[in-house]
Amino acid sequence: xxxERDPIIRVRALRNVFGTQVVHDGLELEVxxxxxLGVIGGSGAGKSVLLRSIVGLKHPDGGSIEVFGEDxxxxxxxxxxxxxxxxxxxxxxxxLFSSLTVLENVKVPLLEYYDLPQPxxxxxxxxxxxxxxxxxxxxxxxxxQLSGGMRKRAGLARALALDPELLFLDExxxxxxxxxxxxxxxxxxxxxxxxxxxxxxxTHDLDSLYAICDRVAVLADGRMIVTDRVEAVERHDHPWIRxxxxxxxxxxxRGAEPTPHPA
Amino acid sequence: xxxxxxxxxSVLAVRGPWTLAQAAALSAPLEELLxxxxxxxxxxxxxxxxxxxxxxxxxxxxxxERAGVAxxxxxxxxxxxxxxxxxELVAERREHEAAADAVEVGLxxxxxxxxxxxxxxARQTRELLGFVGLxxxxxxQVLIGRRRLRLTATVHHMEQTGLxxxxxxxxxxxxxxxxxxxxxATVLADFGASIFTVELVAYSFLREFGVxxxxxxxxxxxxxxxxxxxxxxxxxxELDAIRTLGLDAIELLVIPRLLALLVxxxxxxxxxxxxxxxxxxxxxxLVLDISPGMYLTRLNEMTExxxxxxxxIKAPVFAFxxxxxxxxxxxxxxxxxxxxxxxxxxxxxxxIFLVILFDALFAIFFMEIGL
Numbered sequence: 081x082x083x084e085r086d087p088i089i090r091v092r093a094l095r096n097v098f099g100t101q102v103v104h105d106g107l108e109l110e111v112x113x114x115x116x117l118g119v120i121g122g123s124g125a126g127k128s129v130l131l132r133s134i135v136g137l138k139h140p141d142g143g144s145i146e147v148f149g150e151d152x153x154x155x156x157x158x159x160x161x162x163x164x165x166x167x168x169x170x171x172x173x174x175x176l177f178s179s180l181t182v183l184e185n186v187k188v189p190l191l192e193y194y195d196l197p198q199p200x201x202x203x204x205x206x207x208x209x210x211x212x213x214x215x216x217x218x219x220x221x222x223x224x225q226l227s228g229g230m231r232k233r234a235g236l237a238r239a240l241a242l243d244p245e246l247l248f249l250d251e252x253x254x255x256x257x258x259x260x261x262x263x264x265x266x267x268x269x270x271x272x273x274x275x276x277x278x279x280x281x282x283t284h285d286l287d288s289l290y291a292i293c294d295r296v297a298v299l300a301d302g303r304m305i306v307t308d309r310v311e312a313v314e315r316h317d318h319p320w321i322r323x324x325x326x327x328x329x330x331x332x333x334r335g336a337e338p339t340p341h342p343a
Numbered sequence: 344x345x346x347x348x349x350x351x352x353s354v355l356a357v358r359g360p361w362t363l364a365q366a367a368a369l370s371a372p373l374e375e376l377l378x379x380x381x382x383x384x385x386x387x388x389x390x391x392x393x394x395x396x397x398x399x400x401x402x403x404x405x406x407x408e409r410a411g412v413a414x415x416x417x418x419x420x421x422x423x424x425x426x427x428x429x430x431e432l433v434a435e436r437r438e439h440e441a442a443a444d445a446v447e448v449g450l451x452x453x454x455x456x457x458x459x460x461x462x463x464x465a466r467q468t469r470e471l472l473g474f475v476g477l478x479x480x481x482x483x484q485v486l487i488g489r490r491r492l493r494l495t496a497t498v499h500h501m502e503q504t505g506l507x508x509x510x511x512x513x514x515x516x517x518x519x520x521x522x523x524x525x526x527x528a529t530v531l532a533d534f535g536a537s538i539f540t541v542e543l544v545a546y547s548f549l550r551e552f553g554v555x556x557x558x559x560x561x562x563x564x565x566x567x568x569x570x571x572x573x574x575x576x577x578x579x580x581e582l583d584a585i586r587t588l589g590l591d592a593i594e595l596l597v598i599p600r601l602l603a604l605l606v607x608x609x610x611x612x613x614x615x616x617x618x619x620x621x622x623x624x625x626x627x628x629l630v631l632d633i634s635p636g637m638y639l640t641r642l643n644e645m646t647e648x649x650x651x652x653x654x655x656i657k658a659p660v661f662a663f664x665x666x667x668x669x670x671x672x673x674x675x676x677x678x679x680x681x682x683x684x685x686x687x688x689x690x691x692x693x694x695i696f697l698v699i700l701f702d703a704l705f706a707i708f709f710m711e712i713g714l
Contacts, residue, residue, distance in 0.1 A: 178681040196367045210436040224679045243363050243396035274432045
């Protein structure tokens with residue numbers, strides 16, 4: 081398809097300021113349809129603020145943000161609704177509603193937007209839970225009864241509830257053990273292929289970058305230093321990138337085989 | 344052109360978008376069609392399928408399942424590879440599904456829940472008594488000097504639970520005092536006995552309302568605060584940190600709060616009694632034409648000091664109940680912020696319940712001994 085490489089998100093000259101602290105200044109970014117883009121940067125570099133700006137949780141102090149080809153920078157909450165149905169967000173610790181079971185959590189957006197017959201609704205919600213690799217009996221548990229990794233998967237199930245085209249993941253592998261993190265990477269890869277998702281991934285896990293990202297964007301000094309394939313990014317000579325990709329923790333990640341994928 | 348049709352008995356042609364938005368409308372008719380025709384094998388003609396998502400795939404799979412068509416017996420025609428992969432992924436993940444567990448209703452569930460509730464009451468009572476014992480032992484150890492008294496913390500809590508509560512306690516009891524006086528005046532005026540309003544206000548505030556209102560207010564204000572403070576510490580593993588540092592959570596957190604309430608609740612009760620009587624007095628002067636001098640004289644002559652002591656002696660008991668319940672509920676918090684909220688509510692309800700229960704027991708006791 082010719083539209084396969086069209087930008088699905090376009091951020092231009094984004095500026096974000098907290099008090100006197102400038103987080104983003106002239107940030108430019110394009111996310112192409114169907115790709116997995118990894119955004120990496122040091123702690124406090126503003127990765128999460130960028131994600132929050134794009135999904136509309138933070139109003140940018142300057143610049144413009146286009147999602148699905150439309151400028152959403154100055155839209156009211158009401159005008160944003162139709163866009164919000166088309167993307168899913170997974171927060172760092174799942175952000176599940178603690179008074180609802182996992183199944184009920186997944187049903188929340190489905191009930192809000194669609195009028196489905198009860199058996200189909202149950203079946204669909206359960207399917208999302210199964211898609212994220214959770215066992216069926218986890219569906220009737222409350223978030224407090226789940227481990228951190230399972231909560232993340234449940235958060236992903238809720239993000240996938242409306243079959244979004246665009247998926248935002250905020251540090252999906254943080255706090256997971258290396259095996260759990262690798263499994264989660266694999267899951268994201270599988271789902272992004274099968275469900276034709278575009279994934280915007282905020283991380284500081286180098287393994288994830290090598291394993292699942294089509295392109296990597298490095299956020300430092302308030303802007304995108306470089307956005308390219310990971311092999312090209314690691315050769316960049318910005319000091320932060322040098323420290324990050326050639327530091328002691330990078331060796332293992334670089335050795336990892338990138339998961340093959342059709343793209 | 345409808346979204347699907349069965350051609351020649353075995354070719355199911357699907358057209359247009361099959362996504363979440365269409366799922367509700369497509370689900371029932373498709374199932375109905377397949378159930379009616381019951382094809383043994385099926386060819387899925389999908390060259391006009393414009394979009395498929397998990398919901399659409401699920402609708403197709405559910406219909407096939409209900410009609411008893413095995414997915415292996417389905418032949419795809421003109422379906423995009425991506426859509427077919429999605430269909431197969433959904434089918435694969437559905438395979439291991441167990442039926443969703445049904446909620447049990449009926450007599451058995453009723454008996455079960457009654458039993459569980461009874462056991463839970465018994466367990467809670469035992470926990471409360473165990474905690475009381477633990478706190479009393481620690482308190483004794485503090486008194487004989489084997490453990491330290493955390494003076495700074497105690498004074499801090501005295502300020503928070505006592506001094507800061509003075510305005511609300513004073514205002515509230517003043518208002519209730521005025522209300523009781525109005526009530527008395529309304530009833531007693533019929534007998535020409537308005538002057539007895541003085542006794543009514545004095546007796547009720549000295550014996551009951553002063554201490555009861557203060558205890559209930561502090562249960563809502565300080566007992567809940569104790570639960571929330573200790574509970575959020577528990578949720579953030581601070582209590583575990585206290586233990587690993589070789590400190591004692593009871594000594595550090597409970598004793599200062601308990602002592603603060605034991606001192607401040609009687610003090611606030613005293614203020615409450617004064618303000619209640621003052622409120623009654625204001626109504627007496629303004630509405631009932633009882634002069635201030637008259638009010639005070641009658642108060643002095645007709646009210647014995649024993650009524651004051653009957654009220655006052657209950658104050659430390661109520662303080663103990665509110666502090667113990669507040670702290671214990673805090674220790675019961677597990678993990679989440681939601682749990683903090685639940686136990687805070689439970690702490691207030693239990694504390695008020697116990698305060699009123701003990702007040703009733705005291706009333707019977709004082710009546711029996713003729714006080």
